[in-house]
């Protein structure tokens with residue numbers, strides 16, 4: 001409606017302007033023709049030595065080209081000497097135009113009403129430079145008046161027609177627009193209620209269609225993240241349930257059966273192990289949540305990777321000794337990246353810990369650090385059991401374990417690689433894995449390299 005109102009005002013202004021311009025055009029042409037006629041008569045009269053009713057009437061009778069409704073000639077006092085319409089000779093005609101003409105002006109005025117142009121003009125009559133009278137002329141023009149009237153009517157009709165067309169189009173357009181917008185809003189309400197599978201079908205190919213497509217993509221993402229969330233919750237509760245169930249079973253056994261001290265000790269120690277496992281799992285879960293969520297709030301810095309790798313190696317040394325694994329560190333000291341130190345530690349720790357856990361006794365764990373063009377590459381390679389081909393695509397999923405029993409034995413939770421992948425992705429890196437069953441596995445993590453300002457220590 002605002003649009004219709006604006007176009008209405010615009011067309012109205014255009015209408016008034018056109019009407020006024022067209023009236024003006026007629027007035028200008030009328031004015032010059034009337035003044036011309038008056039001047040012609042005044043010229044003829046100015047040749048007379050004596051101005052009186054008969055001399056003026058004689059001259060006026062000779063000028064045939066003067067077609068006017070009324071023609072009037074006065075002397076310098078305004079007394080009528082000749083009047084073409086009524087016998088007013090001898091009386092005073094003190095019209096404003098005549099008074100102005102007797103002051104030496106060529107005057108023309110007009111009035112337009114109901115298709116009639118009523119125009120009046122007057123010019124002075126000079127005799128050797130002195131004003132001796134004036135010629136006054138009136139003209140009622142219905143032909144040109146009618147023309148103006150029909151022109152104005154035509155402009156008005158065009159204006160109204162345009163306005164009607166604009167109104168029809170605006171209403172039709174706004175109806176379609178509102179209907180499509182309502183469709184999106186209805187879909188929003190459905191999705192707000194929790195039905196993320198709902199899709200909005202806009203049709204067409206305009207901006208609203210794009211909006212609909214964007215909206216569908218958004219809901220698809222919502223649906224995916226909702227699915228991930230509920231799967232995570234059910235996986236996590238399932239994983240936490242297992243050690244809890246073991247603890248319950250062990251405590252029930254201790255309470256129900258008469259056991260010797262040795263067996264009771266064994267059971268309590270198992271309870272401790274399960275509690276330890278629960279603790280590790282909740283810690284890893286927290287770590288995963290942190291890896292997937294925040295992290296960005298902390299300031300990242302350019303760090304050399306080699307010292308962190310050495311720190312992890314020191315931490316895992318006793319584990320490696322126990323499992324009979326030897327480390328082989330091949331570290332290019334100048335490999336530096338932009339990352340949080342804790343994040344890099346997590347990545348290296350999880351990969352090396354897996355390299356020990358899933359290795360054979362007497363095996364080897366090789367860690368290489370190198371620059372490859374614009375990337376800093378960390379390679380963790382073991383001589384362990386390897387990963388079956390069909391499992392490779394799943395090892396980065398939360399709680400996925402190739403061999404559940406072995407993983408549980410070694411204290412695995414199935415969260416380590418999920419944490420690694422989250423951190424790597426958050427730091428614009430990539431991680432790949434190649435593995436040969438029975439021979440070993442190699443994880444390759446690559447980050448954009450950043451040159452540190454200080455030399456490696």
Ligand code: ADP
Nearest residue numbers: 354358395401402407412413414415416417441
């Ligand atoms: P977990 O805590 O069980 O080790 P991860 O997420 O670290 O969990 O690893 C997921 C699974 O991938 C492991 O259970 C294991 O089966 C497999 N895996 C990970 N690293 C290796 C490796 N270096 N060699 C063989 N298998 C591995």
